[in-house]
Amino acid sequence: MTLYSKIIGTGSYLPAKRVTNQELADQLAANGIETSDEWIVTRSGISARHFAEADQKSSDLGVIAAQRALEMAKLQPNDIDLIILASSTPDFFGSFPSTACIVQQKLGITNNGAAVDVQAVCSGFVYAVSTADAFIRAGVHKNVLVIGAEVFSRILNFEDRTTCVLFGDGAGAIVMTASEEPGVLATKLHADGRNSHVLSVPGSVDGGAVAGSAFLYMDGPAVFKLAVSVLEKVAHETLEKAGMTQDQIDWLVPHQANIRIMSSTGKKLGLSPEKMVVTVDQHGNTSAASIPLALDVAVRDGRIQNGHNVMMEGVGGGFTWGAVLVKMSGLPEVGDKKADL
Template sequence: MTLYSKITGTGSALPPKRVTNQQLADQLATRGIETSDEWIVSRSGISARHYAGEGVNASDLGAEAARKAIEAAGLQPNDIGMIVLATSTPDHFGGFPSTACIVQQKLGIGNHCAAMDVQAVCSGFVYAVSIADSFIKAGAHKHVLVIGSEVFSRILNFEDRTTCVLFGDGAGAVVMSASEEPGVLATALHADGSHADILCIPGRVSHGAVEGSAFLHMDGQAVFKLAVSVLEKVAKEALEKAGMASDQIDWLIPHQANIRIMQGTAKKLGLPLEKMVVTVDQHGNTSAASIPLALDQAVRDGRVRPGQNVMMEGVGGGFTWGAVLARM
């Protein structure tokens, strides 16, 4: 019998605090930074984003999304054999203990469970799904919880309007389970460290102090150019591995970073924009959380249905990119 991995439950979490472009523009004006709703929308397609409150960490949002995904899968927390959590904003400095372990504790899952974080920035969820798929197909685990959770508001420089208007906080999760029916049809992952400097946090810790900047840095034009190039190619690579054509994609769920990148990718794949799930307008760029957030929203509003083929793809700092083609 061939063993497959299948997405059996989805969940998401957004902090209650919603910040519109106008509200953000008003806040930035007090710092002498000029921007506007029109400026932000025209460059990114973003109208609003959510910010986590004080004391709310990636593990809190991740655990909330995870509970919903586990419930949707018809399981109990202790049915989970492994947690793979993608984040660039871990609870603890240096990323240890892992945020996945903190989520495990908050869910009350016993020590039969393995847990680890994955760092691939905005591609993190795609990387994490691919890892979970491999463990399930190898027979190592029956149910794997995959989470993307971020509190990017903590690493934004609100003196830099080119980056601070783009990002938001949130979490999304899926339960992946062993199945006799095809679920994940193909994955494709890539990285190119020669582009490490175009999207990064350039600071580092030395003797308890930060050397350099602890804020996110992005060369927007370079990221845009590279993203448009690689997203089309990696989607086609996943399709080729699955022996499928782009017209067999029911839904495209790209990383929600910039509406122009997303629309350009759909066009290159020959997909109508009506087949693309868009949440960037209301969530902003939530990095590793963006794809599972969008997936959960589309599942719960009835757009994504069982048996449909969903292409999920992301690109992020590293530089990393990847795609997952899955049958729901």
């Protein structure tokens, strides 16, 4: 029997603290930094974002998203035999223990299943889904919890308006399970370390102290140029691998970084704006959490349904990029998907 993987549950969580552009502009003005709602919206499409409270960590956000995905999938925590968590803002500065292990503990999973973090920045969720698909197809794991969780507000320099206005906090999760029918149709991953300098947190630990900067650095024009050049290509590579064409895409769920990048990709793929799921206006860029957050929104409001072909793709620091093409086939009816985001 040929094994495949499919998505049977989605979930997401946004911290309660919602910050509008005007509120952020007022905060920055107190520090002598000028910006405005118009300036932010024009350049990014972002109107608001959510920031975690001081006592909330990536694992806390990820746990709630995971619980909602498990509820939709009608599974118990101990049914999960692998957790893959994508994050650039793990609970611990040294990145261990892994945030995936912390989530496993907080969910009460005691079956000694595997748990691991994945680091590909904004491409992290796509990398994690591709990894989960490979494990399931190989028969190594049956039920996999894939999470993207971020508290990017912790690494933002609020004296740099070119970056601090773009990012937000949140988490998204999916449950993937073994299936006799195809769910994940194709995946394609790439990286180019020659561009590692364009998006980074250029700090390290030396003698128990931070050497360099612990703030996010981004060369905006370089990231924009790289993103628009690779997203169309990787989408076509994934379609070719699946033996499909772009007119068979029902929904594009891109990494929610910048509305201009997203719209450019959609146009190049010949997709109408109505076929692209957009949450960047209300969530900002939540890095590895952005795709599963957007996916869950569209699943729960009934746009994405069983039988739909969904293209998910993203780019991130490293420089990394990738895409996943999925036929949705394991979702419950719309009325069973209710949950507060």
